[in-house]
Amino acid sequence: MSHIVVIGAGQAGSSLVAKLRKDGFDGEITLIGAEPNLPYQRPPLSKGYLLGEMTLERLFLRPESFYADNNITLRLGQPVTAIDAAAKTVTLANEVISYDHLALTTGSDPRRLPASIGGDLDGVFVVRGLADVDAMAPMVTEGARTLIVGGGYIGLEAAAVCAKRGVQVTLVEMADRILQRVAAPETSDYFRALHGGHGVDIREGVGLDRLVGANGKVTGAVLTDGSEVTVDFVVVGVGIAPATHLAEMAGVTLNNGIETNAQGGTSDSAIWAAGDCASFPYQGGRIRLESVPNAIDQAELVAQNIMGAGKEYVAKPWFWSDQYDVKLQIAGLNTGYTHVVTRPGEGQSVSYWYFKDAQLLAVDAMNDPRAYMVGKRLIDMGKTCDAQAVADPETELKSLLKA
Numbered sequence: 001m002s003h004i005v006v007i008g009a010g011q012a013g014s015s016l017v018a019k020l021r022k023d024g025f026d027g028e029i030t031l032i033g034a035e036p037n038l039p040y041q042r043p044p045l046s047k048g049y050l051l052g053e054m055t056l057e058r059l060f061l062r063p064e065s066f067y068a069d070n071n072i073t074l075r076l077g078q079p080v081t082a083i084d085a086a087a088k089t090v091t092l093a094n095e096v097i098s099y100d101h102l103a104l105t106t107g108s109d110p111r112r113l114p115a116s117i118g119g120d121l122d123g124v125f126v127v128r129g130l131a132d133v134d135a136m137a138p139m140v141t142e143g144a145r146t147l148i149v150g151g152g153y154i155g156l157e158a159a160a161v162c163a164k165r166g167v168q169v170t171l172v173e174m175a176d177r178i179l180q181r182v183a184a185p186e187t188s189d190y191f192r193a194l195h196g197g198h199g200v201d202i203r204e205g206v207g208l209d210r211l212v213g214a215n216g217k218v219t220g221a222v223l224t225d226g227s228e229v230t231v232d233f234v235v236v237g238v239g240i241a242p243a244t245h246l247a248e249m250a251g252v253t254l255n256n257g258i259e260t261n262a263q264g265g266t267s268d269s270a271i272w273a274a275g276d277c278a279s280f281p282y283q284g285g286r287i288r289l290e291s292v293p294n295a296i297d298q299a300e301l302v303a304q305n306i307m308g309a310g311k312e313y314v315a316k317p318w319f320w321s322d323q324y325d326v327k328l329q330i331a332g333l334n335t336g337y338t339h340v341v342t343r344p345g346e347g348q349s350v351s352y353w354y355f356k357d358a359q360l361l362a363v364d365a366m367n368d369p370r371a372y373m374v375g376k377r378l379i380d381m382g383k384t385c386d387a388q389a390v391a392d393p394e395t396e397l398k399s400l401l402k403a
């Protein structure tokens with residue numbers, strides 16, 4: 001009987017094993033996770049869960065009974081210590097598991113501050129796993145002071161939650177503006193104003209020089225402009241890196257993550273990869289997408305291909321971010337854009353449409369789900385639209401689909 005082993009019990013891993021059973025795979029399935037918890041959603045960790053608006057049980061992707069009912073063996077809280085690709089075995093602390101197919105859904109790891117600048121002090125947190133947020137939550141109280149390092153979406157979401165809880169927030173971004181790596185200046189301006197209206201002190205073009213502490217706990221920060229900030233805790237949001245150490249152990253090819261072909265296969269015919277950790281062919285190049293939709297879609301495709309479907313992955317990138325009462329929805333990838341068109345909405349709603357010459361690449365929609373849906377449909381279909389029509393608020397959005 002064939003045995004499929006999946007390492008990484010997150011969104012991709014849980015989706016992969018569920019799809020195998022849904023599509024009729026009747027062999028053995030083992031899902032291995034380093035964390036002790038059932039597979040859970042990560043996006044609400046830094047929002048609803050940290051705010052206390054979401055319980056632990058609601059985080060779980062599926063109840064424990066699902067895995068038992070579908071004869072999926074869980075090995076939770078058991079990190080993999082070795083992979084022998086030649087022998088087709090995975091080693092845990094007290095167990096060696098043989099596989100016929102191995103899927104790596106190991107996700108990504110947060111970048112941490114080096115110990116040399118105080119990164120190992122108590123009170124310095126990243127926002128990645130349940131344990132991180134559980135450790136930080138008691139400090140997120142009214143009147144506390146925090147420094148958030150990094151002005152990407154992770155840092156801004158953490159800033160929003162802290163500000164809503166009455167924390168005094170200072171956010172530093174080493175680049176010239178927040179969201180510089182992922183968004184146009186228009187989107188940066190929107191979120192800078194939003195956070196400023198909630199009392200967040202955003203300092204752009206300013207980095208962290210070092211953290212200072214007393215008795216092993218962080219108490220302050222010295223910034224690159226020479227200023228000092230007193231803090232009770234620090235949140236580090238300086239990006240993530242694909243978790244590839246197990247893939248390296250298995251000897252598969254790496255290339256900004258685990259290199260896969262269009263079907264999700266790696267350089268080893270028995271090993272597959274999906275989710276944040278996998279880089280795959282896309283429009284003549286190669287990308288790695290860090291998003292929930294990609295983790296689900298890619299993992300389900302890999303499940304089908306393990307069973308012999310032979311399908312190629314066609315990515316349809318979309319993302320979201322929740323900050324205060326604003327929902328940002330992003331369709332497409334803005335890489336290589338030449339200009340941005342603004343479409344005003346009602347109240348706080350607005351959308352920014354990225355074009356490369358005449359071709360629509362992406363849309364950032366703030367509290368404007370209609371603009372997002374129309375932009376997403378156009379991008380998914382490989383179509384474009386007239387930039388002047390987009391900018392005219394009198395243009396009916398749906399008419400863009402007929403152009």
